[in-house]
Every structure is written in C-alpha cells, then in structure tokens.
Amino acid sequence: MTDADAPLAALTGFGPRGGLRPIRTFRRRAGRLRPRHRDALTRLWPRYGVPLPEEPGPLDLTALFEREAPVVLEIGSGMGEATAEMAARDPGRNYLAVEVHTPGVANLLALIEERGLTNVRIAYADAVELVRDRLPEECLDAVHAFFPDPWPKARHHKRRLIQPERVALLRSRLVPGGILHCATDWTEYAEWMLATLSADPELVNAYDGFAPRPAHRPVTRFELRGLRAGRTIYDLIFVRRTSVLSTPAPAPPRDANWRPDEHRDTMDRL
C-alpha cells in the first residue's frame, strides 16, 4: 500500500489481506494525492463510491445507480477522463468504473461532480474479484477494457487481464448480445487478445479481425501515450452469443473514417 492509498483504504477496507496472494493484473503505483483529490475522496466517495461490505453477495445495481438501466463495466478506468466523457455522451446507460489506483479513483470522483454526471459509480477494487464475487451473471450490457496493462515479459503473461479464464468470467456477466470491447497499443498483446477472445466458444467477433476504431471510444490517456510513441491502436469488439447455435447480434456500424482530429477536444484535455 502506498501513502496515497491509505485514505481510500480506510474508507473502503480494500487493501492487503493475509493468506495466499492471488495473481494480480496490476502493480500498485505510487501516486501523490493532490488537495483536489483528497477533497474529492472525502466528500464524494460516500456518494459515488461503491460500498463493498465484507459480507459476500452480489451488488444491487439498481439501488447503486438509483435507477434501472443497462450497465457498462469500465475495467481500469485510469484517471477517468474517458469514462466521464463516455458517460456524459451516453446518459441512457450506467457506467460502473473499477480502478485500484487511488489518484485515478479520486480524479474520476472529481470529474463526476464537475460534469454533473448521475450515471457513474466507481469501485476501488480488483476488477477480477469484483466481477467474480459481486456481479451476478448476465447483468452487464458491455465490458470495456481499454489499454489494460500489457505485461510484455513472458514470465508476467499470467498477469494479463485477457486470459481464457478471465475472459470466460467477464463474458458470463454479459447479457446475451452484450459487448466485450478491448483496446491496446501493444501489437503482441493485440494478437494475444484476438486469439484468446476468438477461442471463447460463447463470444463472436463483430468484425473480421480487429475492429475499426469506434467513434464512441474517446482517446484515453494511455492511448495518447501510445499514439505519441508512434504505436498502432487496436480495437477488438466481441459479442456474447444469444444462444450456443445462434449468430451474433448485428455488428455496430463501421467507422472506418475515424481520424484523431475528430477527438481533438478530448486529446487536448489529456
């Protein structure tokens, strides 16, 4: 636990535990908490943070968002700019962000207030555990995993979020026809994702290989780093089958004409 984690760990109870250490998809990053972030955690966590009591059991998503609407799970929301942007543009759906980086949690809380968003909640938790222990089957309209850590060294590949067992877990929480949308700027991980997602018997690729960049995905902070380094961005959009024998839901419209300058506003803010 870093110094920045202590205030949120005290509020949420999430932190190092005894027993066998699971293989995590993240490494704790040291981060400073600015006064704006401390203030956001203290004032806004009770309103927009997801309470995860010790007792096991699924979250009541309707109660959490105070309305019934399709839910999008945003795994590893980072500093939260892209999550806030998507939620603002998509008021008909609820966005459940999950992040372990305390300054990122705090920043998204501040953005929720600044932008007057009512359809965003954030969990301070390991997303794998949250999905496994707190989300019932078929409760999600979409899962987003945008620029998950690539873990490039072979001995770390087991830490990658996109693994057969973790994909099966995520897919089980999607409604039939729900979307698993991943993006990465790491070519070898992109190919690994494509092979892993294609091998899942209940997922169907909405495109032939990688997806054209969808206009609804704002440029994220990590994506911008990749673009500045000259890396290629890959999107992967898979649909949960509606039944074992059925074909996938119709693919989202192609958006092959996307150009980075269409997202200049977002990029300028990052």
Ligand SMILES: C[S@@+](CC[C@H](N)C(=O)[O-])C[C@H]1O[C@@H](n2cnc3c(N)ncnc32)[C@H](O)[C@@H]1O
């Ligand atoms: C490379 S960053 C990408 C952040 C953001 N999606 C973006 O594109 O700017 C990956 C993020 O995922 C978070 N993360 C990794 N594994 C996670 C997990 N199991 N649960 C929650 N967050 C996780 C990390 O803390 C980090 O903020």
